[in-house]
Each structure stands twice: as structure tokens, then as C-alpha cells.
Amino acid sequence: MKVRISDDALALACGADAVAAAFEAAGAEVERTSSWGMHWLEPLVDIDGIGYGPVAVEDVTSIVSGQGASLSIGAIADHPFIARQQRLTFARAGKTRSLSLADYEATGGWVGLQQARQLGSDAFIDALIASGLRGRGGAGFPAGVKWRTVAHAKADQKYIVCNADEGDSGTFADRMVMEGDPFQLIEGMAIAGFAVGATKGYVYIRSEYPHAIQKMQAAVQACAHLIAPFDVEIRVGAGAYVCGEETSLLNSLEGKRGEVRAKPPLPALEGLFGKPTVVNNVLTLATVPWIMAHGAQAYADYGMGRSRGTMPIQIAGNVRYGGLFETAFGITLGELVAEIGGGTATGRPVRAVQVGGPLGAYHPPGQFDTPFDYESFAEIDGLIGHGGLVVFDDSVDMAKQARFAMEFCAAESCGKCTPCRLGSTRGLETLDRILAGENIAQNLALVEDLCDTMKFGSLCALGGFTPYPVLSAIKHFSEDFGER
Numbered sequence: 001m002k003v004r005i006s007d008d009a010l011a012l013a014c015g016a017d018a019v020a021a022a023f024e025a026a027g028a029e030v031e032r033t034s035s036w037g038m039h040w041l042e043p044l045v046d047i048d049g050i051g052y053g054p055v056a057v058e059d060v061t062s063i064v065s066g067q068g069a070s071l072s073i074g075a076i077a078d079h080p081f082i083a084r085q086q087r088l089t090f091a092r093a094g095k096t097r098s099l100s101l102a103d104y105e106a107t108g109g110w111v112g113l114q115q116a117r118q119l120g121s122d123a124f125i126d127a128l129i130a131s132g133l134r135g136r137g138g139a140g141f142p143a144g145v146k147w148r149t150v151a152h153a154k155a156d157q158k159y160i161v162c163n164a165d166e167g168d169s170g171t172f173a174d175r176m177v178m179e180g181d182p183f184q185l186i187e188g189m190a191i192a193g194f195a196v197g198a199t200k201g202y203v204y205i206r207s208e209y210p211h212a213i214q215k216m217q218a219a220v221q222a223c224a225h226l227i228a229p230f231d232v233e234i235r236v237g238a239g240a241y242v243c244g245e246e247t248s249l250l251n252s253l254e255g256k257r258g259e260v261r262a263k264p265p266l267p268a269l270e271g272l273f274g275k276p277t278v279v280n281n282v283l284t285l286a287t288v289p290w291i292m293a294h295g296a297q298a299y300a301d302y303g304m305g306r307s308r309g310t311m312p313i314q315i316a317g318n319v320r321y322g323g324l325f326e327t328a329f330g331i332t333l334g335e336l337v338a339e340i341g342g343g344t345a346t347g348r349p350v351r352a353v354q355v356g357g358p359l360g361a362y363h364p365p366g367q368f369d370t371p372f373d374y375e376s377f378a379e380i381d382g383l384i385g386h387g388g389l390v391v392f393d394d395s396v397d398m399a400k401q402a403r404f405a406m407e408f409c410a411a412e413s414c415g416k417c418t419p420c421r422l423g424s425t426r427g428l429e430t431l432d433r434i435l436a437g438e439n440i441a442q443n444l445a446l447v448e449d450l451c452d453t454m455k456f457g458s459l460c461a462l463g464g465f466t467p468y469p470v471l472s473a474i475k476h477f478s479e480d481f482g483e484r
Contacts, residue, residue, distance in 0.1 A: 001028045001064065004046035006094070008035035008179050009211040010172070014054065016043040022060040034180025036094030037324030038081055041073065046094070051076040081340065086302060087326045088310050089287045092181050099218055104183045110226060112289030116191045119292075121151055124195050128288070131296035132308025137163055137244075137281030138356070138385040138461070140307075140374045143288075146278060149268040150196040153276035158198035160189050161253065161272060163281045164205040164212070165237050165244045168357025170316035170388035174282035176324060178205070178212035181286070182219035188285035190227040191292060192278050201232045202272070204249050207239050241412040245460045246279040248414060259414035260460040281386070283312060302328035307373035315341045317354075317390035334368030337391055348393035352401075352477070356385030358408050359465035361472035362398065383468065398477035403431045405469040409462060420463025423454040427470070440482045444474060 003023045005016050020030045023045075038044060041053035045063065051073040052063055062068045073079055076094065087093065096103035104110075116124045129144030150158060162185065166174040177185055189201045205213050213236060220232045240258045242248045247261035250272050271277025287309065291299045300308045307329035313336060316322050320342030337343070337353055344350055352362045361382040363370070370376050377384050392401075409424035427450050434443045451467035458464040474481060 001047065002031060003028045004031045004033050005043060006035040006180075007032040007098070008042075008176065009209075010039055011035055011042045011044070012211070014042040015056070018057050019043045019045065019055050019060065022057045023064070026060055026064045028064060031097065034093050034096060034098050035176060035324075036076060036082065037090065037176065038079070038321070039323040040321050044076075046076060049075055049077065051079065081321060081323065081325070084340070085326050086310050086328050088290045088299070088302075089177070089184075089283060089312055090181075090324065090326050091290070092184070093176070093324070096181070098180050098182060098215055099222060101183070101222060104181075108293055109183055109289075110187060112292030113187050113191050113194070113227070115292045116194055121195050121197070124191075124292070125151060127296040128195075128291065131291045131299040132303070132306070133284065133287060133291060133299065134307070134374070135280060136283035136287070136311070136386065138383070140384075143280060143284055146268055146280070147192065147195055149266070150198075150276045150278050153269055155276050157200070157273075157275045158196055159272045159275055159277040160192045160196070160198045160201035161246075161250065161277055161279045162189055162201065162203040162285055163244065163246060163249055163279055164203055164209075165249060166209070166282070166386070167206060167239075167241045167244045168360075168386050168388050170354075170390040171314050171357060171386045172316075173312040173314055173324060173387065175209055175212050177282050177286045178203075178209070179215050182215050183223055184289055185216075185282055185286045186219060186223055186227060186232055188288040189232060190230045191288050192280070192285060193230040196276070196278055198278070199229050199231060201230060202235050202253060203232065204235050204237055204243070204253060206237050206243075240414075241408075242414045242460070242462050245462065248460070249279070250277065257414075259416045260462075262459060283386075304328075304330040304371065304373055305375055307375065311372065311384070311387050313372065314386075314388045315391070316388065318344045318346060318393050319391040320345050329373040330371050332368065333363060333370050333372060333389075334365075336372065336389060337368065341389075341391060344391060344393040346393050346395075348395060350391060351394040351396055352392045352398065354390045354392070354401075354469065355388070356383045356465075356468070357388055358405065359461070359468055360385055360388075361468040362392075362401065362476065363472070364476045366476075381468065381472065383465070397480055398473040399431070399435055399480040399482075402470045402473035403428065403435065405466055405473075406431055409466040413462060417457070417459040417463065419454045419457035420459070420466075423450055423458075423463060424466060426450060427454075427466075431470075434481055437482055444481060448474065
């Protein structure tokens, strides 16, 4: 009997190692793979395509003896959570061993790099622009436009920097790529290096991801000969949220304080060590090999409007079926929460969903018909960011959630610009007065005015996006802020 069990960090946290050891003790052959992304079922055991989960050590004997039907979810590929997805970036999820070059090559690995080399730099960048791929880190800037700027810049050295500082609440897709399919990310970086004329790349990973760091380091060593002359180095960040902003990240890479740089100049012209630099997040770079292997039009056929392709959406919070759901842009927020996520884990009504991390807006059920794409969310004063959804039931206090956003910004601000540094501190003080019932109407007006200043005056998205959760909470859940 061959048993496949994920060695993803979440699976490990749920006891996957102990379950794997129990199967080995029972005489089974155990293979550790990437995660399917059905996190509520971890540890998920795959035996000839049939899934069992969540499996505890005491369940192993009955499964080995054929008595574990009560734990079976049937064929994993046919499970509604998986069957409804359109997996491109996560096509290998749950199917391959993360550090097996043989598995990677057998499933189309390195084909994208070969195709890019055959096309040549200009033709490849044209294809990337035609695919419609936009940065998946939050800003949604067209990846090909950024790459073309770097390609045309004149310099003796250029760099590719992968932003793996995944700090948003409810997000884990970057981690799943690095732990489950690291060669795909490295291939994407190598393609980027070829396209723009860079021979050096850095992956900046937050220190809270020890398993991802280990996997990436091992993967870089294993495939170095396949991507030469491009060279990849793994760097570990100290965990400052602001280092998710590209210029703060570059400062940190250079050994400086992680604080925002004023723009211009853009990193594409003067980035790492003052050289032209492509900075993209994990999901953006990991998607490039699929586009090169299957064609720009094949990717652009997914999605809607200016939001082309697929988005790995991370469903978390108070939800029954939390996990990774990759699908084309256009699915509604309500479908993601009610049908895919199964509603709240508590069984209580959904009151709000925060989309886009701790600085994303709170959306009430009245906005659940909104298509999941960049422009549709912008129209309702929201942002999809890195694709993280955090679900709240009707027991949540939205005034306290607004306070948390200001507190978070005050704690994580790099301190360089006044609107973010002082605005968040004064905003926190004002919200505390509101929660205490002091001059509610006047203080709410003050908070709204302060948010306007932060939104348009901050140097980066940390201060600029903090108004989204605060203002959306005030707008949609005003009853939680007391009488006006």
C-alpha cells in the first residue's frame, strides 16, 4: 500500500508526521507530497487517489485494514472543492513531491524556460503582456510592463527579486508554492532573468516560514545547474510587515533599515543596489512558467475584463471549509463564502468578510454579489490584494475591528512619513474615544478626515490602505460605533 501525505507546514501542525510514522509502522509505503489545499481535512491521506481525512494516529489501523470508510471523502480529484477549481499555478498541488526533480520534469517542469529561450526576450515579454498577467501581490500592476521597463534599462547588472514576505492575515498561497512546488517559482525567476537580462535573483522570505526557507534552499541547490547562468539566493527577513512593500524590502536586502523609499525613481530603473530590478511576489513569478508552456492566449482565456487568468484565493477565518481555491476571476464573493467556504464554522450568519489582508475593506452580505476581480472591488472601495478572505460571523464587533486596523498600522509603520506614523497613532486614540462613548459624531468625523489624509498623503500602501478597513467598518456597520 502506497500512502501519500502532505509535508506542508499546516499538515505538519495538524500531526501529519505522526500519522505518516504510524502508516510506516503498519507496513505501508509513505510518500510525502505537496498539499491539496483542503486544510480542514488535514492530515489528509491519499491512497490510490482516494482521500481520508482528517486522519489521527488511532485511525491508521482501521484504514490499513480496509475499515476506514467513515473517514473517506472519495476520489480527491472529484471532491467539489477541487473539481470546481481551475488550477494553473497550483496544477501540481497534492500530486508531486516538492523536492523531486523527476516529478517536476514529468509534469511539464522547465518547458516554460525552454519556450522563453526559444522566443527571445522581446517576443517573450510581448507574450507576457498579451496574457494579461498582473502582479498578484496586491497592486495588480501588469507584470509584462514592469519587465519591459527593466529589459530596456541600460545597466551592467540587473536583479530579480521575489517578494515572499507574505504578511497578510488569511494568506498562505506563497507559502504553499514554496513548500509544495519550489522549482516552479525558481523557473519563473529564471525566465524573468532571461527576459530582462538579469543573472542574479533573490527570494526574500519572512523568518516565520522556516519550512518554506528550508524547501527553497534545498530546491535552489538541486536545480542550480538547470538555470545557469542565472543564480538564486535565499534571504530571510525579520518579519516586519512593511517589508512587504517593495522598496522597504529592497532596503532590507541591502542591510538597511526596512523603510519605504520615495518614488521616483522606480525600482525598475533604480532598485536593488541602485540597479534595474524586477520585484514580483511568489504567485506572479510562479504563474509565468504555465503561461510560457501553454501560451499567452490560453491564460488570457480565463478571467474577465482587465483581470485575466486565475487567482489563488485563500479562504480563512470563521469558515467551515478553509483552504486554497484557485479559479478564474469573476466568481462572486458570495459564492466563495457560502458555496466554496460553506459559511461560518460556528453556524452563525456571516456578518462581514475582509478581503485583501489586514488593510482590506470589510464587506457586508449586501456586497456578496461583487465579482472577484480588481475593477469590481475598486468600485465598492475595496481591494483584492493577495487574494485572502477572512470570514466573520455576527458576533464580531466591527468598531473593535476598525480599531485593530489603526493599531496594526501604528505598530507596523516604518515611521518615515507623517501621515502613516502620526496618523495611525492619532486615529487609534480617536477610535478609543469613540469606543468610550465620547463625542461620537465629532470623533467619527475626525477619523474620516484623518483617513482621507492617510490615504492620499502616505508614502506607501501601509498608511494608504489603512483607511479601507476603518472607513468600510464605519460605513457598513455604523451601529457598532454607538449613537451619533
